[in-house]
Amino acid sequence: MRLTNVARMDTRPGRLSSYSVTVSAPEGSPLPVSFDQNRHVSFGSRPGSWMAAAFSLEHPSSRDEVAAAWHAVIERHGTLRTTFSWADAGLRLNPVRIGPGGWEQLAPVHARPVAEISLRAGSADVAPAGPTAPDDGVLTAEEVRQALRAHFDAVCDPFAAPSHRLCLLEPEDGSPPQVIIGADHSHVDAWSLLVIIRDLTTCLRDLQTGRPPGATLPAAEPFAAHTAALEARPAPPEPLVERWREILDAGGGVMPRFPLPLGDLSLPQPEVVEVRDVLDPAQLARLEAHAIAHGVRLIAVAVSVMTALFAELGDQPLRTVFPVHSRDERRWFDSVGWFITNAVLENDDPSLEASHRAVKEAIGLGSQPLAPIMRPYGGMPAEPGMFAMSWLDHRRLPIAVDEALRPQHVSAVISTDGVMIWFVINETGLHLRCRYPDTPEARVTMPAWLDALETRLRETA
Structure with a gap:
């Protein structure tokens, strides 16, 4: 796995889309906040607080298939179903429910804003998408990097709900898509990126072959349980x-x-x-x-x-x-x-x-x-x-x-x-x-x- 940054990442010309889920109001009791989460989130909203995993898929896959696999991954990992907020007692980590959302097509960062396209039912609360794509929707590799940077800076904020986002690059040459998943650092580390790649590719393969997504994957303990275990020491x-x-x-x-x-x-x-x-x-x-x-x-x-x-x-x-x-x-x-x-x-x-x-x-x-x-x-x-x-x-x-x-x-x-x-x-x-x-x-x-x-x-x- 190559370590790079968004200005240097390996990508190709193509159509870049972002899938935004819907998020319910906080439900249930707040979860424990780890030492590193508290330090990171307390610095406040700012660009560049995220990290991402990028990888190419093995076979051509539709947007709906990739979105369904991503929902299966979110259901596996508790931290992807939490959001941060401020309260009188300090920083709160809130459990939330994640629901279906919709795709928006991203574009060069200098283009004018437009509303989101291809929204599914129940996603009316999703924010406007941002820049419109060129007429043919195809971005150069450099435009892809710039669009991803601007997009993740905006949506992978420590206080976003949720603070992660799935993007899909469909190359102009028809080769299999590239998936880019960004998340605020408060919910992921480098090891987590490997887990996310493995889980999404496994869930996608399961869906495409008629198996329940992720049924063969090991159980995934929620990160909040780890925080609680440390606090109990x-x-x-x-x-x-x-x-x-x-x-x-x-x-x-x-x-x-x-x-x-x-x-x-x-x-x-x-x-x-x-x-x-x-x-x-x-x-x-x-x-x-x-x-x-x-x-x-x-x-x-x-x-x-x-x-x-x-x-x-x-x-x-x-x-x-x-x-x-x-x-x-x-x-x-x-x-x-x-x-x-x-x-x-x-x-x-x-x-x-x-x-x-x-x-x-x-x-x-x-x-x-x-x-x-x-x-x-x-x-x-x-x-x-x-x-x-x-x-x-x-x-x-x-x-x-x-x-x-x-x-x-x-x-x-x-x-x-x-x-x-x-x-x-x-x-x-x-x-x-x-x-x-x-x-x-x-x-x-x-x-x-x-x-x-x-x-x-x-x-x-």
């Missing part, structure tokens, strides 16, 4: 709380910041995104064999290289926010939700053994709920320049998606005041994706740092 052990205190004190009371010059970050800047294919499958195999020979995993090699680079370029240790997934039980593996907690990875010794220990400690720091640990700080304390590193090895995940579907993890285009780097490993090799602010200083610092990181990894391989 005992208080974190004092040694772990003390270690968090030490880490934050070392960073001046805030989460780690990138230690090399980034320039003026008093205001968020437009993002720069670099995607690099670092190692091919043969090189990756050699690097992995090197790690195994030293009794460590591949991630320890990357941590070792970054530790050495920061020592050489800035005389600083490696200190980075390190997302850790919280799917710590098998029952969460097939669920959609934001099953992520944050840790800090700290290392000043580039040896593989020390790097391995640093990764192990970071995973331990992320094994406990963050809410009680961060409460004295008023939430996760962050300042401009925050540095985060994500490690995504798709080969180790229990959810497999066929690469023939050309799956893509599509991020939004945003403004940023920090640095985020993703190491993505799959059957095609090791890839890097990095996001950083577009300042004159960062335009010098970051490409040089990424060049050095890429070179070291290749030399080690």
Whole structure:
């Protein structure tokens, strides 16, 4: 699965449509809100708070078939049937009922607004669609990217009802459609995108062959149950709380910041995104064999290289926010939700053994709920320049998606005041994706740092 953003995603010319469901008024008692959901949604409505999965279907499929499969997916996953709202007591997560909706055709973002077309019965509450399509309805690939960005920025808002949307691109050349599903980050993580692709393609195949959609898929526990399970845990052990205190004190009371010059970050800047294919499958195999020979995993090699680079370029240790997934039980593996907690990875010794220990400690720091640990700080304390590193090895995940579907993890285009780097490993090799602010200083610092990181990894391989 390729990690990209909406300005770079792989798509084709064609007709782009969006399917909007109908949503009932909140029903039932509010559900628990996770630490990360509260932090994310409390920032308010804003463009770019979403992520998306894009993939091609195996066979030609009608809009009605795709919509029916999507409804089956929504019924499987509780978080896709919830909405956020403000109340006197604070943020509320409300269960809702999802009903049939209708399709609208999207167009270049500069076109004039028109009403929605082809609405099904009962969908009168759906908002107007937005721009009209050209006479023939065909968008260029770049127009598709622009339309998706504008559309998801508008409809995948943290407070939208719902905050997810299914889009369908029907290529001009008649090849099978491309599906793009966007959702506000409060309801999905990277693993969830794989679950959504697997579930929708399975449900669609079932519908087309006369089987009940999703009958063979594993049961999917709702994300709210995971939040409740975390809230029910005992208080974190004092040694772990003390270690968090030490880490934050070392960073001046805030989460780690990138230690090399980034320039003026008093205001968020437009993002720069670099995607690099670092190692091919043969090189990756050699690097992995090197790690195994030293009794460590591949991630320890990357941590070792970054530790050495920061020592050489800035005389600083490696200190980075390190997302850790919280799917710590098998029952969460097939669920959609934001099953992520944050840790800090700290290392000043580039040896593989020390790097391995640093990764192990970071995973331990992320094994406990963050809410009680961060409460004295008023939430996760962050300042401009925050540095985060994500490690995504798709080969180790229990959810497999066929690469023939050309799956893509599509991020939004945003403004940023920090640095985020993703190491993505799959059957095609090791890839890097990095996001950083577009300042004159960062335009010098970051490409040089990424060049050095890429070179070291290749030399080690």
